[in-house]
Amino acid sequence: MRPISIVNFACLLAGAYVFWPFHTVWSIKEAVKNGDSTYLAEHFEWHPVKETLKESMGEMVFQPVEETLQEKPERQGLWNSIKTYYGRTMVDQIVERYANPTGLPRLFSYGRTVREDVLGKLDPDEGKPLQVRIADSWARIDRATFVTPTRFEIDMRDKYNPRRVYAGVLELKNWRWTVTELRVHERTPRQPAQLPQAKPVPSSEVSGVRFTSDIATR
Numbered sequence: 001m002r003p004i005s006i007v008n009f010a011c012l013l014a015g016a017y018v019f020w021p022f023h024t025v026w027s028i029k030e031a032v033k034n035g036d037s038t039y040l041a042e043h044f045e046w047h048p049v050k051e052t053l054k055e056s057m058g059e060m061v062f063q064p065v066e067e068t069l070q071e072k073p074e075r076q077g078l079w080n081s082i083k084t085y086y087g088r089t090m091v092d093q094i095v096e097r098y099a100n101p102t103g104l105p106r107l108f109s110y111g112r113t114v115r116e117d118v119l120g121k122l123d124p125d126e127g128k129p130l131q132v133r134i135a136d137s138w139a140r141i142d143r144a145t146f147v148t149p150t151r152f153e154i155d156m157r158d159k160y161n162p163r164r165v166y167a168g169v170l171e172l173k174n175w176r177w178t179v180t181e182l183r184v185h186e187r188t189p190r191q192p193a194q195l196p197q198a199k200p201v202p203s204s205e206v207s208g209v210r211f212t213s214d215i216a217t218r
Contacts, residue, residue: 021152021170022144024177026137032108037101045180050099056167056183057091115160124159142187152177163187 024043031039098107115121125133142165143155150172158164169181 018146021154021177024170025154025156025168026134028179029137032104035105035109037105040104041101043176043178044101045178046100048180049182050095052181052183053095053099054092056185057095058088060185061091121160157187 027039028043030036031043097103112123116123125136128136136159137156140157140159140162141154142157143153145154146152152170152172153168154170155165155167158166163186165185165187167181167183167185168179170177171180172178
């Protein structure tokens with residue numbers, strides 16, 4: 001019985017370890033919703049998080065514009081370049097303002113007010129039992145993997161916009177899973193699979209088939 005108990009205990013520890021970062025992600029989500037700035041301060045490394053947010057949000061917003069600059073007339077392309085420059089500055093300012101322990105809950109509150117009072121969209125989680133909310137969050141996970149025993153990566157779709165994905169990196173530091181990178185990007189729609197095209201039959205072969213069929217029918 002003793003070896004079996006040791007194996008069971010080891011399996012229990014392994015399961016708890018695998019579940020640990022998922023629990024941290026859920027707790028961060030709840031901390032943002034409830035304004036728990038203390039928890040957010042303890043589970044984020046804000047400097048690298050800000051840098052990755054600026055990079056990813058800049059690419060998501062301005063890359064389509066930059067790809068069309070070469071197709072525009074010179075003066076119009078220059079104007080778009082100016083707008084892109086100031087747009088990136090604005091993105092950086094937004095990240096600096098809200099990517100912090102008190103800013104994220106404030107941003108969440110603003111977004112909820114706009115959705116409910118202006119757009120008339122209710123929170124799909126409102127009134128649902130805890131187990132249903134957990135199941136819904138689990139269903140939005142596109143990818144979750146342990147890159148190393150102390151590095152965990154997770155991609156999760158936005159609750160209101162399924163095309164938007166939040167890609168986070170958590171690292172185990174001082175016995176605590178901490179977010180060290182956070183990116184936002186849009187999912188690219190999958191292209192329908194194309195069937196292989198049939199090879200064209202040479203005209204000589206077609207003529208030969210027709211000639212043979214004519215002889216057979218005579």
